[in-house]
Amino acid sequence: MNFSWTDHETGVRERIAAVVKPLSDELIRTFEQMPLPDLKRTVASIQESLAEAGGFVVGSDPESATQGIAESIHLGVLARASVSLFLTVRATAEFAGLVACFGDASMRAKILDPLAKGRTIGAVGLSELGEEAEIGPAHVTREGDSYRLTGRKCFVTNGPIADWVAVFAHLEGHDAICLVGPDQQGVSSSARSELMGLNGIAISDLAFDEVLVPRDHLLGPFDSTAARSWYQLSADLSIAVAACGLMERTVHAASEHARHHRRGGKEIFARQEVRFKLAEMLTLSQTADLLTSRAAWARAAQSPDARALIRCAKVFAVENAEKVAGMALQITAGAGYRKGSFCERAYRDAKGLALAGTAVEVSRMAIADEILERY
Numbered sequence: 357m358n359f360s361w362t363d364h365e366t367g368v369r370e371r372i373a374a375v376v377k378p379l380s381d382e383l384i385r386t387f388e389q390m391p392l393p394d395l396k397r398t399v400a401s402i403q404e405s406l407a408e409a410g411g412f413v414v415g416s417d418p419e420s421a422t423q424g425i426a427e428s429i430h431l432g433v434l435a436r437a438s439v440s441l442f443l444t445v446r447a448t449a450e451f452a453g454l455v456a457c458f459g460d461a462s463m464r465a466k467i468l469d470p471l472a473k474g475r476t477i478g479a480v481g482l483s484e485l486g487e488e489a490e491i492g493p494a495h496v497t498r499e500g501d502s503y504r505l506t507g508r509k510c511f512v513t514n515g516p517i518a519d520w521v522a523v524f525a526h527l528e529g530h531d532a533i534c535l536v537g538p539d540q541q542g543v544s545s546s547a548r549s550e551l552m553g554l555n556g557i558a559i560s561d562l563a564f565d566e567v568l569v570p571r572d573h574l575l576g577p578f579d580s581t582a583a584r585s586w587y588q589l590s591a592d593l594s595i596a597v598a599a600c601g602l603m604e605r606t607v608h609a610a611s612e613h614a615r616h617h618r619r620g621g622k623e624i625f626a627r628q629e630v631r632f633k634l635a636e637m638l639t640l641s642q643t644a645d646l647l648t649s650r651a652a653w654a655r656a657a658q659s660p661d662a663r664a665l666i667r668c669a670k671v672f673a674v675e676n677a678e679k680v681a682g683m684a685l686q687i688t689a690g691a692g693y694r695k696g697s698f699c700e701r702a703y704r705d706a707k708g709l710a711l712a713g714t715a716v717e718v719s720r721m722a723i724a725d726e727i728l729e730r731y
């Protein structure tokens with residue numbers, strides 16, 4: 357068994373770390389209040405640097421796109437610096453992955469090049485508000501050689517700053533994906549959503565009112581749920597990597613505090629109860645990391661185990677990120693509970709990760725289906 361990275365992977369990880377190094381906590385926090393045009397420029401510039409470093413891999417065909425998604429594991433160092441920034445960058449990669457996997461050659465040639473260089477920002481709209489998803493999901497109708505898209509998508513990562521949005525919609529009973537730009541007639545975005553955590557992400561709700569979609573901007577219609585599953589698994593893997601980065605950083609923050617904070621004449625690190633918590637936090641963080649790496653490896657190897665492993669990794673990582681953040685707050689106590697402290701933010705971010713992507717209840721049911729089918 358070999359748990360080490362190849363020379364190529366080590367090189368990529370070092371180059372990503374060099375891009376991430378100047379991104380201090382203070383700088384990253386400015387993204388939360390930044391005017392959207394400035395944020396858009398900043399995100400594009402970080403994406404460009406990551407693309408040059410080999411940390412933002414946009415494939416030009418299905419195989420390399422899936423490989424690129426699996427390689428998101430190397431971007432873990434970015435997740436460690438900022439979960440929000442990591443998910444922002446991954447949303448662009450997931451948009452690009454959909455085009456690479458499900459678009460035709462001319463669409464790929466037209467759209468992928470600037471994305472691969474990190475210059476444009478992508479978003480994917482799948483989720484709808486409960487009632488809307490039940491009564492009137494986003495839909496596309498044919499109009500001559502073109503299509504018309506109507507509907508709403510909620511909680512779209514990069515919604516207010518995206519150059520391209522991939523919108524899942526129904527077309528004559530099948531899934532289809534419309535690629536639309538923010539300036540197209542009929543496309544509108546809510547203001548940037550104010551959230552409990554993950555405040556560095558620009559999220560909004562998007563509305564589509566009879567938006568004209570040319571034939572070469574429509575993917576599908578698909579006879580199966582392959583595109584939807586591809587996206588959900590990619591997004592869930594990204595969320596698992598994000599949770600691992602958050603846990604690693606949280607263990608570090610709690611351990612630093614425990615080494616230096618004194619109570620009753622000793623550093624609290626000397627207390628067995630604190631040591632036990634730190635030991636459990638590290639165990640959970642390392643286990644999540646191993647499982648997520650294995651899931652990413654299975655995806656890159658196109659193993660039939662990948663589906664179940666990604667779901668297991670996502671459920672394990674997000675649930676334990678919450679647990680680890682809770683224990684870190686217990687250790688850092690008053691200092692951690694102050695608004696703006698790393699642990700206070702990690703606690704709120706961890707909850708956001710647990711809610712994003714496929715719901716853990718739905719993931720567990722899907723894992724059970726995989727067990728029935730394959731194990």
Ligand SMILES: Cc1cc2nc3c(=O)[nH]c(=O)nc-3n(C[C@H](O)[C@H](O)[C@H](O)COP(=O)(O)OP(=O)(O)OC[C@H]3O[C@@H](n4cnc5c(N)ncnc54)[C@H](O)[C@@H]3O)c2cc1C
Pocket residue numbers: 447479480481482483484485486509510511512513514554559708709711712713714715716717718
């Ligand atoms: C930070 C963040 C970023 C996001 N980014 C995007 C994005 O870029 N694009 C996008 O399309 N969406 C995005 N989302 C939306 C996300 O993927 C979820 O769809 C959304 O958060 C679910 O919210 P909801 O209120 O619709 O929950 P619901 O799906 O209505 O769920 C409500 C509750 O019911 C449970 N539940 C739902 N279905 C079942 C079931 N079948 N069995 C058992 N229990 C069930 C859920 O677990 C939950 O407890 C994002 C969300 C977050 C938090």
